[in-house]
Amino acid sequence: MYEQVSHSLLNDILTEIEVEIKDANLQYFYTRLGANFYAIYSLFHQLYGRRDDFKPQLHQLVKVLIKSYIARSPSLRKLDLTREKNHNWFLDQQWVGYALYCKEFSGDLKGLQNKLSYLQDLGINVLHIMPILDCPKGKSDGGYAVRDFKKINNDVGTIEDLDELAANLKKRDTLLVLDVVVNHTSDEHAWAIQARAGDKKYQDYYYVFDDRSMPDLYEETMPEIFPENAPGNFTWDATMDKWVMTVFNEYQWDLNYQNPAVFIEMVGIILFWANHGADVIRLDAVAFLWKKIGSTCQNEREAHLILQLMKDCCQVTAPGVLFIAEAIVAPVEVIKYFGEDAINAKECEIAYNATLMALLWEAVATKKSTLLNYAIRSIPDKLDRATWLNYVRCHDDIGLGFDDNDIRLAGYEPTLHRQFLLNHYTGQSPDSIARGIAFGTNKKNGDARIAGSLASLAGLETAIEKNDLAAINRSIDTILLLHGFILAFGGIPLIYYGDAIGTLNDQAYLEDDYKKNDNRWIHRPAMNWQQTELRAEKGTIEQRIFSGLKKMIATRKEITAFADHNNRELIVLDNPHLFCFVRFDGTGRYPRVLVICNFDHSEQQLDISSLRKLGLLQHNSVKDLFADESLDLSASFINIRPQGMYWIET
Ligand code: GLC
Secondary structure, three states: OOOHHHHHHHHHHHHHHHOOOOOOOOHHHHHHHHHHHHHHHHHHHHHHOOOOOHHHHHHHHHHHHHHHHHHOOHHHHHHHHHHHHOOOHHHOOOOOEEEEOHHHHHOOHHHHHHOHHHHHHHOOOEEEEOOOEEOOOOOOHHHOOOOEEEEEOOOOOOHHHHHHHHHHHHHOOOEEEEEEOOOEEEOOOHHHHHHHOOOHHHHOOEOEEOOOHHHHHHHOOOOOOOOOOOOOOEEEEOOOOEEEEOOOOOOEEEEOOOOHHHHHHHHHHHHHHHHOOOOEEEEOOHHHOOOOOOOOOOOOHHHHHHHHHHHHHHHHHOOOOEEEEOOOOOHHHHHHHHOOOOOEOOOOOEEEOHHHHHHHHHHHHHOOOHHHHHHHOOOOOOOOEOEEEEEOOOOOOEOOOOOHHHHHHOOOOHHHHHHHHHHHHOOOOOOOOOOOEEEOOOOOOOOOEEEOOHHHHOOHHHHHHOOOHHHHHHHHHHHHHHHHHHHHOOOEEEEEOOHHHOOOOOHHHHHOOOOOOOHHHHHOOOOOHHHHHHHHOOOOHHHHHHHHHHHHHHHHHHOHHHOOOOOEEEEOOOOOOEEEEEEOOOOOOOOOEEEEEEOOOOOEEEEHHHHHHOOOOOOOEEEEOOOOEEEEOOOOEEEEOOOOEEEEEO
């Protein structure tokens, strides 16, 4: 659509800018800017149109886009064009992710290059290096309290090291995922320092108040995110003599996106990392981007407008780059982070599927798929050109944010059921061997989340201590079942570092003054490279998990039906321990794959006739791709192994 006002404004802006940038080859930039400018203008106007400085701010934004484009390397520009042509590239089943802390995994960025073959051996081709930017020691929130958005933390290396790593990853066809912490900065960031020194310009980068009157109003409806360590959402700053909004830790100052200068700075930062080779940018804590009195200050409409605007800007300068939304919120809310379009993701192309993750842990604890079955139906279908990030564990805690209604439908009382799960995973119920710990206990409402490594939550730590072979086997089966699930379900599976070798809880954080107050460090250990060697020794726990996972990954990559095109149908079975779904090829044709999981510790029977009525399993002999063996279906039922998983071609 040709829209006069925005286009004549764009002409004015470009005339001024062109004087500075005469020689650059900007053909593609101009095409993209022309195509996206009306959307950019409209969103910027919706957010900031009432301000007197609207025009100069928009001018500044376009300048950032153009300068970032000029700084973009020819090879990245070429990649942009390739991805524009094949725009569904990221929905392919070939992608398998891995998230790690650089320091804990490999010491530093140079060391990480030496470990790439380990990751490739497993089949990884999407590498999420968790935040590596400069943070104050001790007040870093695991890298999520950034002091300088354009500097790599001295501990892990330099920007040249990252460039080298990015180039190495490109050669290996591995995607690089980097974080941009968009919601807040460290209180030692230059903006915060200037704000503290009394500079009004920078005080306006944050939510700063003279007295408690506004903070008290906000607090009426804002929940607490870290109730144990950082109660409340505001912190008194004695130097500034003011209150500042700090939703997470008191040293993490929330950025004020009501100020367009903040938005423009952040777009510049996103494009800076895109230009340093990030294929995917993980936008941290996006649900919190807009604060409004009288609301929870999460999932506000303007937070979505900001993300849409960020996407449009990125599409002009670095269209090959994708966004991941880290929004750990209810399914009806999380789906909105893909954007409002019917087909294309106009905000973030990828979103964390925290609901699925928590449901999987629920199924493991109850040994039943009842809640999983109800609640998965509450996750709305994603857009065609968007995908989930499916994971079992990550660097954060496990929240039990299931919908109360779904819990009731599954036959449980919500409060009691959450308590049961918490007791189960913190090892407080007599029949549980899980070894998690409660994280973020809120004494006011009794809520708590769960921390702990995958293997320890799956019972491996206790089983090893007791030298209980049967329990060890069950823990390994749990680990493989959970991973098999996320590899088959649809979306990009993301494996957490250490989980492929059954890494247990790490108590070392208790000895570290900087870490001991945040027990999520129990599952952020230093990678034990000696232990990884055991993956080559037949029969070891490490070998059984690693080789099982490696085989599943390789198999996933060959099954086109596992690409993510909303090509899944859930099948309800009478047996509450089993969970079943069919994946079909994007075209709706063969081969289809029937996925069956048994969450129980004993063998379960699956009645074949009910599946045959649905047109599945028509032949008497079928292939299980998971175990790479034939299954005899001449009887009227199949026996499904305890905690077994099947990927049956049908
Ligand atoms: C995200 C991170 C988490 C961090 C929080 C605040 O949720 O995943 O680790 O504590 O943001 O930055």
